[in-house]
Amino acid sequence: MRRFWQNVGFAVEGLRYATRTQRHMRIHWIASALAAAAGFWLGLTGLEWAVLALLIAVVLAAELLNTAVECVVDLASPQRHPLAKAAKDTAAAAVLVIAAAAVVIGAILFLPHLAVKFGL
Numbered sequence: 001m002r003r004f005w006q007n008v009g010f011a012v013e014g015l016r017y018a019t020r021t022q023r024h025m026r027i028h029w030i031a032s033a034l035a036a037a038a039g040f041w042l043g044l045t046g047l048e049w050a051v052l053a054l055l056i057a058v059v060l061a062a063e064l065l066n067t068a069v070e071c072v073v074d075l076a077s078p079q080r081h082p083l084a085k086a087a088k089d090t091a092a093a094a095v096l097v098i099a100a101a102a103v104v105i106g107a108i109l110f111l112p113h114l115a116v117k118f119g120l
Helices: 002-021 024-040 048-076 082-117
Strands: none
Touching: 002 024, 002 082, 024 048, 024 082, 048 082
């Protein structure tokens, strides 16, 4: 059990590192908090909360993986190299695709509630 908690500590340290050093990670945290606040305000159903929680987790996980790729690439190739750039750009593109999908799915979740809230 001690090893489990040690591994949890390592994971938390990674989360703290990404939050402290990556501007986009902080942006994702803020967007997640705003989405959760909107969910409370709009009264999402249980299933809608599950979808929202999954979206938030996937976006944050993608940004964490992007940070890990950037760290490994910087360690392996401190000088500029086309393959290092391709690795970083591709990891960033993965986050972009997931974040864009989250925005679309979030709109599908929130727009009907907003229409009711504002009588549209």
